[in-house]
Amino acid sequence: MKTLTCTTPGQLQYAEAEKPVLAKNHALLKIKRIGICGTDLHAFESTQPFFSYPRILGHELAAKIVEIDGSTEFALGEAVTFIPYFNCGECIACRSNKPNCCVKMQVCGVHVDGGMREFLQVPVSTLLHGEGLSYDELALVEPLAIGAHGVRRAAVQKDEFVLVIGAGPIGLGTMEFARIAGANVIALDINDSRLEFCKDRLNVAHAVNALDGDVSAQLAAITDGNMPTVVIDATGSQKAINNAFQYMAHGARFVLIGLQKGDISFSHPEFHKREATLMSSRNATTEDFEHVIRSMKQGLVKPTTYITHQVAFDQVAGEFANWLDPKNGVIKAMVSMD
Numbered sequence: 001m002k003t004l005t006c007t008t009p010g011q012l013q014y015a016e017a018e019k020p021v022l023a024k025n026h027a028l029l030k031i032k033r034i035g036i037c038g039t040d041l042h043a044f045e046s047t048q049p050f051f052s053y054p055r056i057l058g059h060e061l062a063a064k065i066v067e068i069d070g071s072t073e074f075a076l077g078e079a080v081t082f083i084p085y086f087n088c089g090e091c092i093a094c095r096s097n098k099p100n101c102c103v104k105m106q107v108c109g110v111h112v113d114g115g116m117r118e119f120l121q122v123p124v125s126t127l128l129h130g131e132g133l134s135y136d137e138l139a140l141v142e143p144l145a146i147g148a149h150g151v152r153r154a155a156v157q158k159d160e161f162v163l164v165i166g167a168g169p170i171g172l173g174t175m176e177f178a179r180i181a182g183a184n185v186i187a188l189d190i191n192d193s194r195l196e197f198c199k200d201r202l203n204v205a206h207a208v209n210a211l212d213g214d215v216s217a218q219l220a221a222i223t224d225g226n227m228p229t230v231v232i233d234a235t236g237s238q239k240a241i242n243n244a245f246q247y248m249a250h251g252a253r254f255v256l257i258g259l260q261k262g263d264i265s266f267s268h269p270e271f272h273k274r275e276a277t278l279m280s281s282r283n284a285t286t287e288d289f290e291h292v293i294r295s296m297k298q299g300l301v302k303p304t305t306y307i308t309h310q311v312a313f314d315q316v317a318g319e320f321a322n323w324l325d326p327k328n329g330v331i332k333a334m335v336s337m338d
């Protein structure tokens, strides 16, 4: 089978490898689509803390089952996606029904080799039925589940003002699931074309550019002086996160989906007087993946509109560096394999 390995930062190399031999309780998948995520781009750029090289990237995957052991629930030839977070099943998080933050988390395509290859073997327990969805849609389930999980962490209620900071693919999904939960969504970014995308394609009512004057005053005007009761970061910018503490209403929740390497700092008296709640949101669970699939089937989200770049598998190595250049306006690049 063909593989594409990130051998070292800045280098992607095609090679031939043996097709995996089916293990007990596993499915052998023929990969059909690979969504390119910021994590893949950063791994290529070398800024990712969890990476070691060489590594086969790719965790946003759609596939067809070609061999299976230990399940009668899934059929040969069936279109699927799967949950790419391989958890230990034994640690405190796994035992508390939070496998998404397993102590020994192995993310496919990050800690272990991922899907940039013709065939990949995964545990049957991670599979999700794809019937009724296209391969493009199936490859977009995982990034959307990240946002759906953050929205669920915030326990978003109908008619709340939810401020989503960052309008990249993760932020877009977060906005969609906040809307599905009944929220009034406010998008905040520093990139006008991404904010336009939120308004035009996602029907987000309020879009604020953080570089245009006083953000707090604009948020106060939108929320009748109350400020947003939920703030969700999807930037991974330390500056954006530190600033956002002041955007919270009294009693608000602040959820960090975005991730950065530094320390967060905020005024304790300001945080205290709001009786605010701060939480992180890592990966997603089966419940989130199923919610995303249901929402796609009901037409509540149409994430294929995020796909700005489409290429075949043998073009990936040549295109990767271009996707990193902001000039090219990539929201989601999608790789097809026959």
Ligand SMILES: NC(=O)c1ccc[n+]([C@@H]2O[C@H](COP(=O)([O-])OP(=O)(O)OC[C@H]3O[C@@H](n4cnc5c(N)ncnc54)[C@H](O)[C@@H]3O)[C@@H](O)[C@H]2O)c1
Binding pocket: 037, 038, 039, 146, 165, 166, 167, 168, 169, 170, 171, 188, 189, 190, 191, 194, 210, 234, 235, 236, 237, 239, 240, 256, 257, 258, 259, 260, 281, 282, 283, 284
């Ligand atoms: N929780 C998880 O498990 C999980 C999973 C995947 C990605 N992530 C994280 O989510 C974050 C977003 O991922 P993405 O792929 O959408 O990234 P992205 O880079 O495509 O999007 C980030 C957006 O934030 C905007 N931004 C940057 N600085 C800003 C500022 N100061 N104020 C307002 N907006 C600002 C950028 O213009 C951009 O549109 C990253 O930090 C990523 O690591 C988390």
Ligand SMILES: [Zn+2]
Binding pocket: 037, 038, 039, 059, 060, 143
């Ligand atoms: Zn991803």
Ligand SMILES: [Zn+2]
Binding pocket: 087, 088, 089, 090, 091, 092, 093, 094, 099, 102, 103, 104, 105
């Ligand atoms: Zn565990």
